[in-house]
Amino acid sequence: SRALKIAPSILSADFANFGSEIEAVEAQGADWVHVDVMDGHFVPNLTFGPQLCKAIRKHITTVMDVHLMISPVDAYIDAYADAGADVLTAHVEAGPHIHRTLQAIRGAGCKAGLALNPGTPVEAAAPLLDMVDLICVMSVNPGFGGQKFIHSQVETVRRLRAMIGDRPVHIEVDGGVTPETAPLMQAAGADVLVAGSAVFKGGSVADPAPYGHNIRAIRTACDV
Numbered sequence: 001s002r003a004l005k006i007a008p009s010i011l012s013a014d015f016a017n018f019g020s021e022i023e024a025v026e027a028q029g030a031d032w033v034h035v036d037v038m039d040g041h042f043v044p045n046l047t048f049g050p051q052l053c054k055a056i057r058k059h060i061t062t063v064m065d066v067h068l069m070i071s072p073v074d075a076y077i078d079a080y081a082d083a084g085a086d087v088l089t090a091h092v093e094a095g096p097h098i099h100r101t102l103q104a105i106r107g108a109g110c111k112a113g114l115a116l117n118p119g120t121p122v123e124a125a126a127p128l129l130d131m132v133d134l135i136c137v138m139s140v141n142p143g144f145g146g147q148k149f150i151h152s153q154v155e156t157v158r159r160l161r162a163m164i165g166d167r168p169v170h171i172e173v174d175g176g177v178t179p180e181t182a183p184l185m186q187a188a189g190a191d192v193l194v195a196g197s198a199v200f201k202g203g204s205v206a207d208p209a210p211y212g213h214n215i216r217a218i219r220t221a222c223d224v
C-alpha cells in the first residue's frame with residue numbers, strides 16, 4: 001500500500017524562526033514540509049512570496065510542498081518553481097484555465113497538484129487525472145490554520161480514490177487533520193496528511209519534542 005506521509009504546515013510555525021522550525025520539525029519526523037501561499041484575494045489571508053520560499057528552501061531536506069492559494073496563478077508558477085518547490089498545487093477554483101496551469105507546472109519541472117475546496121464537486125477533477133501527481137482535498141475552507149474538520153470530505157476522498165484507479169496520484173488532505181480525523185481520511189484513500197496546528201501545538205524551537213510526539217500520534221492513529 002501507499003506509504004503514509006505527514007506534511008506539517010509551517011503556517012502554524014513561529015514566523016520569526018522558519019529555518020529553525022523546519023529543521024526541528026524534520027528532525028522530529030516530518031516527511032514533507034507544506035508551505036501555504038496566500039494572496040489576500042483568493043483567500044482572506046497573506047503569507048509567503050517566492051523570495052521567502054527560496055530562503056526557507058535551504059532548510060528543507062525533504063519535499064517542499066507548495067500550496068498556492070492565489071488567483072491568478074499562472075504568472076507566478078515560474079517564480080515558485082525557481083524558489084525550489086518540488087510539488088506545486090493550484091486550486092481548480094482559482095481561474096478558468098486549470099488545465100493550462102497544470103501543464104505549466106509540469107513544464108516548470110515540478111510535480112503538479114490540484115486542490116479542491118470543500119464546495120467543489122469531486123467531478124471537477126475527472127478531466128485532469130492524467131495531468132496531476134497529487135490531488136489536495138481541502139477539509140477546511142482555505143485561509144487559516146486551526147479550523148474545524150469538514151467531515152463530508154471523507155466521502156470526497158473515497159470517491160476520488162475510486163476515480164483515480166491505478167494512476168500514480170497522491171491524495172493529500174489539508175485542514176483539521178488530527179489523530180481523530182487522520183485515520184478516517186487514510187482509510188478513505190489519502191496518503192499525504194497535512195497538519196499545522198496539530199503538529200506545532202505545545203512545542204517550539206527551544207522545545208521541539210512535542211512536534212515528534214504530535215507527528216507520532218497521527219501516525220499511530222493511522223496504524224502505520
Ligand code: DX5
Pocket residue numbers: 009011012034036067140141142143144145146147174175176177194195196197198
Ligand atoms: C489552510 C491551509 C492549511 C492549514 C492547515 O488554508 O491550506 O494547510 O495550515 O492547518 P490546520 O492543520 O491547523 O487545519
Ligand code: ZN
Pocket residue numbers: 009034035036067174194
Ligand atoms: Zn495547505
